[in-house]
Amino acid sequence: MPLKLACARVDDRRVILRIKYASRFAYALSAAEIDAIVATSRRSNVRVGVTGVMLAFGGVFMQVLEGPPDVVSDLFLRIERDPRHRDVVILRRELAAVPLFGAWSMRLVELDAGARAQMRPARELIEAVAQGALPELERLREIEDLVWTAGARGVASRRAG
Numbered sequence: 001m002p003l004k005l006a007c008a009r010v011d012d013r014r015v016i017l018r019i020k021y022a023s024r025f026a027y028a029l030s031a032a033e034i035d036a037i038v039a040t041s042r043r044s045n046v047r048v049g050v051t052g053v054m055l056a057f058g059g060v061f062m063q064v065l066e067g068p069p070d071v072v073s074d075l076f077l078r079i080e081r082d083p084r085h086r087d088v089v090i091l092r093r094e095l096a097a098v099p100l101f102g103a104w105s106m107r108l109v110e111l112d113a114g115a116r117a118q119m120r121p122a123r124e125l126i127e128a129v130a131q132g133a134l135p136e137l138e139r140l141r142e143i144e145d146l147v148w149t150a151g152a153r154g155v156a157s158r159r160a161g
């Protein structure tokens with residue numbers, strides 16, 4: 001019995017899977033449609049222990065999903081097939097011990113005209129990529145740290161997740 005408990009404890013160690021991806025809007029999504037995606041995501045993510053942030057700007061989505069590996073893998077497969085976006089490109093896929101966005105079931109990072117100075121390079125690159133060809137979506141790797149760090153600090157975000 002003690003041995004079994006010890007094993008269970010090891011298995012319980014919370015290794016999480018983190019997937020960071022970028023995609024393009026499939027069509028001109030309104031702010032209300034994006035808000036609806038975020039609202040549904042929050043409700044569902046809370047239930048299954050997924051956290052993360054999402055950026056929607058210039059026709060481009062960038063999202064971090066993190067949580068139990070099986071759950072995040074399944075969720076990503078569903079998201080990938082969602083007809084509201086296309087050209088889904090994984091920027092990074094990693095295992096981690098601690099979630100970066102543990103407090104947010106899904107936080108929306110906003111990069112509107114009033115975005116803080118440190119977010120401007122991200123805006124500019126997303127705008128450039130948004131007008132370019134598909135492979136360029138991968139250039140968003142260059143700015144992802146900036147975006148996620150700003151997301152984590154709550155910079156340019158209008159509400160908590």
Ligand SMILES: Cc1cc2nc3c(=O)[nH]c(=O)nc-3n(C[C@H](O)[C@H](O)[C@H](O)COP(=O)(O)O)c2cc1C
Pocket residue numbers: 037040041042044045061063065075078079080082084085106
């Ligand atoms: C850009 C984008 C991000 C999404 N993020 C999430 C998310 O974090 N969690 C979630 O449950 N659904 C998310 N969705 C919605 C899913 O794609 C899907 O609609 C939802 O999981 C319901 O799936 P079902 O209809 O197969 O049950 C997202 C959709 C899009 C377009």
